[in-house]
Amino acid sequence: xxxHPTSLWEATAGDRPRRPAVAGDIAVDVAIVGGGYTGLxxxxxxxxxxxxxxxALIEAEQVGFGASGRNGGWVSGKLxxxxxxxxxxxxxxxxxxxxxxxIDTVSRIGDVIYEEGIDCGWAxxxxxxxxxxxxxxDRLKETIELRHAVGFGxxxxxxxxxxxxxxxxxxxxxxxxxxxxxxxxVDPLRLARGLADAIDRLGVDxxxxxxxxxIDPGMVRTDHGDVRAEVVVRATEAYTARFxxxxxxxxxxxxxMISTPPLDPATWSQLGLQxxxxxxxxxxQVIYGQRTDDGRLAFGGRGAPYxxxxxxxxxxxxxxxxxxxxxxxxxxxFPVLEGVEIDHRWGGPLxxxxxxxxxVTFDRDTKIGWAGGYAGQGVATxxxxxxxMSDLILGRDTDITSLPIVxxxxxxxxxxxxxxxxxxxxxxxxxxxxxxxxxTGQAPRRRSAVMKxxxxx
Ligand SMILES: Cc1cc2nc3c(=O)[nH]c(=O)nc-3n(C[C@H](O)[C@H](O)[C@H](O)COP(=O)(O)OP(=O)(O)OC[C@H]3O[C@@H](n4cnc5c(N)ncnc54)[C@H](O)[C@@H]3O)c2cc1C
Numbered sequence: 001x002x003x004h005p006t007s008l009w010e011a012t013a014g015d016r017p018r019r020p021a022v023a024g025d026i027a028v029d030v031a032i033v034g035g036g037y038t039g040l041x042x043x044x045x046x047x048x049x050x051x052x053x054x055x056a057l058i059e060a061e062q063v064g065f066g067a068s069g070r071n072g073g074w075v076s077g078k079l080x081x082x083x084x085x086x087x088x089x090x091x092x093x094x095x096x097x098x099x100x101x102x103i104d105t106v107s108r109i110g111d112v113i114y115e116e117g118i119d120c121g122w123a124x125x126x127x128x129x130x131x132x133x134x135x136x137x138d139r140l141k142e143t144i145e146l147r148h149a150v151g152f153g154x155x156x157x158x159x160x161x162x163x164x165x166x167x168x169x170x171x172x173x174x175x176x177x178x179x180x181x182x183x184x185x186v187d188p189l190r191l192a193r194g195l196a197d198a199i200d201r202l203g204v205d206x207x208x209x210x211x212x213x214x215i216d217p218g219m220v221r222t223d224h225g226d227v228r229a230e231v232v233v234r235a236t237e238a239y240t241a242r243f244x245x246x247x248x249x250x251x252x253x254x255x256x257m258i259s260t261p262p263l264d265p266a267t268w269s270q271l272g273l274q275x276x277x278x279x280x281x282x283x284x285q286v287i288y289g290q291r292t293d294d295g296r297l298a299f300g301g302r303g304a305p306y307x308x309x310x311x312x313x314x315x316x317x318x319x320x321x322x323x324x325x326x327x328x329x330x331x332x333x334f335p336v337l338e339g340v341e342i343d344h345r346w347g348g349p350l351x352x353x354x355x356x357x358x359x360v361t362f363d364r365d366t367k368i369g370w371a372g373g374y375a376g377q378g379v380a381t382x383x384x385x386x387x388x389m390s391d392l393i394l395g396r397d398t399d400i401t402s403l404p405i406v407x408x409x410x411x412x413x414x415x416x417x418x419x420x421x422x423x424x425x426x427x428x429x430x431x432x433x434x435x436x437x438x439x440t441g442q443a444p445r446r447r448s449a450v451m452k453x454x455x456x457x
Pocket of ligand 1: 060065072213236375376377382
């Protein structure tokens with residue numbers, strides 16, 4: 001059997017005995033398939049709103065097995081596709097509401113972590129995105145200007161000049177940086193496990209080692225028994241591609257990470273991140289990092305290929321060339337880390353919709369709900385999605401049930417081999433743009449436009 005590499009989070013949090021699998025037929029009011037943040041927050045919102053509801057959560061492996069237990073730990077007020085919505089005058093008002101909700105969501109997550117006593121290394125230090133090449137400056141300033149133009153202030157998003165940027169993050173090259181306070185760093189697995197304990201306490205039945213084989217109206221079929229439920233929620237993110245009828249709704253894209261052992265205070269004084277800000281830079285090929293609560297550097301990026309037919313395999317979580325590329329990128333950003341040990345390497349799939357916008361949908365006829373397509377920005381978004389899903393299920397008309405992601409349907413991805421060609425071409429082009437910007441110090445504008453049309457990057 002193929003195994004996947006152990007993440008830093010798994011290695012440091014340790015093994016946890018699995019909860020029991022479904023054993024025989026059961027009946028509940030709401031059955032949630034998927035034990036990541038979407039499933040966990042949906043269960044949490046349902047039970048805190050209506051404690052009498054009978055809710056079961058069914059997880060194929062173990063809570064936090066998916067992206068929720070392996071990610072970069074950015075609890076970010078960013079939402080995939082939001083810049084596109086904000087830039088479009090027709091839907092701007094609701095897009096602004098969505099951005100405000102995302103900002104509010106970061107603090108709400110912090111509140112629940114505090115109330116439930118979840119020990120996950122929460123640090124609300126914001127995000128710094130450095131311009132490490134000249135073309136990054138315009139790109140980063142654009143996202144700030146877009147938000148200022150629609151009413152957000154300097155307190156929400158601001159530009160730091162090179163000296164201010166260097167004060168926070170000591171990168172080898174600095175042309176300034178964008179900064180927002182609306183992000184926190186966490187240990188993602190400890191958050192997922194803590195949430196599972198919280199819903200246990202609220203009386204949710206959490207079943208592990210129970211893959212759902214079929215999801216039908218009123219029924220989830222598993223090898224261990226049928227789960228009858230008035231409402232069924234699918235919270236399977238990248239793994240949605242494994243349901244044949246949903247194969248083209250999202251594509252699984254891999255993000256990979258590496259981490260260092262705890263670094264000593266002298267090294268940290270040469271790196272910065274005193275407030276444990278999460279960090280990135282303005283390159284096309286996404287990179288992200290955080291200073292963990294035990295003083296390591298956890299660093300990731302999206303250089304891995306898309307696999308034909310939207311396949312997901314444990315072996316895809318490990319790409320030696322991508323890990324090496326991440327190490328090189330890390331040392332290029334922080335030369336003081338030359339020779340540093342990399343003690344964990346891992347990865348996992350996230351889900352991207354064709355238009356890069358997530359969805360939270362509840363079909364009132366079939367009483368099936370689904371949420372996801374967060375495109376690598378799901379840690380906070382899944383909390384908002386869970387609260388929306390709970391309101392939709394309970395028939396509550398609230399401020400968040402009219403947000404533009406509610407009921408959103410993206411067009412489907414192209415059939416293969418077009419999908420494989422398009423996505424991998426887009427990924428190769430983003431790498432090419434970064435290299436070219438590195439060499440020339442200028443953005444190749446025409447290629448960026450083509451790339452945007454191809455995969456929305
Ligand atoms: C390496 C990496 C880094 C990332 N970094 C960040 C970050 O820093 N910030 C951020 O906002 N986002 C990040 N993301 C994305 C974020 O982790 C996800 O968007 C989010 O965790 C999705 O949560 P989810 O519950 O929808 O899906 P998942 O966490 O993937 O959970 C889905 C669950 O469903 C289960 N499942 C699937 N099929 C079945 C079935 N048939 N029956 C039963 N159970 C099933 C799976 O086992 C899995 O546990 C990252 C993702 C990766 C992979």
